[in-house]
Amino acid sequence: MVEIKDLVKRYGDTLALDHLDLTVEEGEIFGLLGPNGSGKTTTIGCMLALLKYDRGDIRLFGREMSPTAYDLKRQIGVVFQDVAVFDRLSVQENIDYFCGLYVPDKEKRRQLVEEAIEATGLAEYRKKVPKKLSGGLLRRLNIACGIAHKPRLIILDEPTVAVDPQSRNRILEDIRALNKSGSTIIYTSHYMEEVEQICTRIAIIDHGQQVACGTSQELKEMIRTGETVTVEGVALTKEQQQHIRTMPHVYDLSYENEELKIKYENGTGHLLSLLHYLEGEEVRFANVFSEQPTLNDVFLEITGKELRD
Amino acid sequence: MQTMKYRFLQTLRGYGNMFWGLFYPIILASFFYIAFGDLGKDTWTEIPVALVTEEGEAPSALFASFIDAMDGELITVTRMTEEEALEALAAEGVEGIFFADGADGNPTLTVGKSGIRETVLSMLLDAYIKNATMYREIGMEHPERIEEAVAVMGEDVSHIREVTLGGKTYETVLEYFFACIAMMCFFGCFTGQKLGEESAANVSACAARRSISPEYKSRAVLTDLLVGITVQFVSAIVFLLFLQYVLRISLGGNFFGMAFICLLGAMVGVSLGMVVGGTKLSAGAKTTILVGLPLFLCFLAGLMFGEMKVIIERNVPVLNRINPAALISDALYYLNIYNDPAALRLRLILLFAFAAVMTLLAFLSLRRTRYESI
Incomplete structure (x- = not known):
């Protein structure tokens, strides 16, 4: 449905998009994940033929966009x-x-407007002007204006910025519902949790380049980190730390202020092995928890920096 | 039509812009009205004057007849001796003394102070002196027709009265109102600014949303131009009606002519606003330009200082031809007061050219579809 090949866009001396390639299939909720300034909005601007670009090819529905x-x-x-x-x-x-810019027929439009108002839960605010709406309602109005004509392709550029958690969940539900009703979604965000929650496929971009693309699981499998175990309030000797470092699948260990953080490569059951060892050594601790890799870990490992930097 | 309806609604509900585009000129005109008195109403009071004559002298008798003919019209005449007259002038019992027999044989005028009423007395004297030779000849050759000749001169003098109301000449005062009309046309730039911002995708998110829709960009810009010009033109009509029927200022009979001039003015004002609104300048810079430029042009057109346009006309007349505010005010002047079709035509042509260029500029600057950055 969307094909972007070798897209290059410069703002003066700044290279905003660096030979970017993207493909979005029909029916997907495609996430474009990257930190602020990574080129997400510029990609959207070029895709919509709002922005001039220096090089590349953009095709929507199999045709060149202009x-x-x-x-x-x-x-x-x-x-x-x-x-x-x-x-x-x-x-x-x-x-x-x-x-009305998309649907000239008055009767059809009336029905679509009603559906959009209902879908975004704005029925009781229909007579209100935007400045009388809360931030969350305003975002929902913003969405309603973009989707009322029931488009085949919906592009949402960070639609949940500065929105309270309740409204955010509502917006994410709306997006899923739009996808179920047949629309393909392109969703840009720097909130990895949101992207992970709703997107069927994700492209991670940084400095205008696509650094990874795939499902959430595929992306996580691309990196070395399989599980991260954190033990808080633990006192360890250097020998004990060295022993843990040699346990199977451990590839990184940090110990600071009585907090032990161990990163394991792929595989499961690492937490149990660790607990057995600590019990045998009669080492006490306050808390212990295990985390599966996140998209932030993916981003960190690929780019060497945090997604939230 | 649906698009246009909402563009009208969005514009008409911009109360701030409507204030500057309509209510502020109404307030300003009302202040002018209060400052200049009851314009259009006859508030003239006759000027008390003393007439000093020497009995039996023919030239003196002719001037006395002329002054007597004005008695009760513009002036109230009392015959006095020179001594009585000077005393009355000192006591402000009279505002001027006409000496029928001056030093060089012509009548002279002595006034106590200077002002519009003293100027009227001077104009009366000038009107007499200018035609004195003719009257003397009539007096000698056709003494029976001298009264008729004086009556004709009286008609000329009554014109002096028509143009001197409220302590200023009526023409001068109207110039302030004409400059005010020019200003209100220009203040359509605030409506234009908002429309321009809502058309340029690199300036507002709303415009970006419009730009990515299947609406033809040129049609969208034309719709906005039409909406802005219509709103400002209707505001101008309301303003003209307010001047004529609420303040009862007689601007002249040609209402449709004035409306046409206002239409051209509205085109210039709204287009200027759209051009500036569609740029990436900061909000402060845009406001500075759109407040400063119209006010400066209207200042040059005599809004704050009525003589300004005359001074420019004497020294740099080309400035009055390229200043659209001066063109609007001049066109209204030539249409309503000074019946000069050639001068009016020139102003209208220049104003039309200005309006066409500005409208075209607004159209071209906003119909862009791709931007370097948004």
Whole structure:
């Protein structure tokens, strides 16, 4: 459905997109994950023919995207990072206006507007102007304006920024529902939990390059870290630390302020082995917990920095 | 139509812009009205003058007849001796003394202070002196027709009265209102600014959403131009009606002509706002430009200082031809007061060219579809 090949975009001397390649299949919720400034929004801008780019090829629905590709535009809905609604039109008027840019038929539009209002839970706020809405409701209005015309492809650019947890969950549910109703979703975010929660496939981008792409599981399998065990409030001798370091699958160990952190390569049951050893050594500890690798670990291992940097 | 309806709603609900585009000019015009008195109403009071004559002298008698003809019209005449007249002037019983027999044979005028009423007396004297030779000849050759000749001069003098109301000449005062009309047309730039911002995808998220829709960009920009110009034009009509029917200022009879000039003015103002609004300048910079530029142009057109335009006309006349505010105010002047079709035509052509160029500029600057950055 979306094919981006060798996309290069510069802002003056800054290389924003560095030979970026992306492919999105129909029916996916495709996540574009990367830190702020990694090139996610620029990719979206180029994809929508809003931004000029220096090199590359962008094809949507098998055709080249351009500012005058009106029949392609008709099949796309966009939810921008910044709330893009008119401040002096009510909720209903805003949705009707933006839907009207895609759907000229008045009766059909009326039905679509109602559906969008219901889907985003804005029914009781339909007469209110945007400044009377909370941040979460405003984001929902932003989504309603982008999806009311029932597009085949929906692009959501960080739609949950500055949203309270309750509204965030509601928005994520809405996105899943849109996908179930047949829309392909491209979802950009720097919140790895969200991406992991809803996306069927994820591309990690950094400095305008795609550094990894696959399902959440595939991405995690790409890295060395399989499990991380943390033991808090533990007192260990140097010999004990050295012994743990030689246990099977351990590839990294840190011990600081009575906190032990051990990283294991693939495999399971590492926590039990460790607990057996500590029991045998009569070592006491306060807390112990095990973590499976996250997308942040994937990003960290591939790029050498935290996703939240 | 649905798009246009919402663009109208969004614009009309911009109360801040509507304030600057309509209510502020109304408030300013009301202040002008209060400052300049009851314009259009006849509040003139006759000027008390003394007439000093020497009995029997023919030239003196002719001037006396002329002044007598004005008695009760513009002035109230009392015949006095020179001594009585000077005393009355000192006591402000009279505002001027006409000496029918001056030093060089012509009548002279002595006034106690300077002002518009003293200027009227001076204009009366000038009107007489200018035609004195003709009256003398009529007096000698057709003495029976001298009254008729004086009556004709009286008609000329009554014109002086028509243009002197409220302590200023009516023309001068109207110039302030014409400059005010120019200002209100220009203040359409605030409506234009908002429309421009909502059209440029690199300026607002709303415009970006519009840009990625299947709406033709050129059609979207034209819709916005049409909405902005219509709103400002209707505001201008409301303003003209307010001046004519609420403040009862007689601007002149040609309402449709004035409306046409306001339409061109609205095109210039709204387009200017759209051009500036569509740029990446900061909000502060845009406001500075859109407040400063119209006010500066209107200052040059005589909004704050009525004589400004005259001074420019004397020294740098080309400035009045390239200043759209001066063109609006001049066009209104030539349409309503000084009946000069050639001068009016020139102003209208220049204003039309200005409006066309600005509208085209707004259209071209906003119809871009791809940006370097957003």
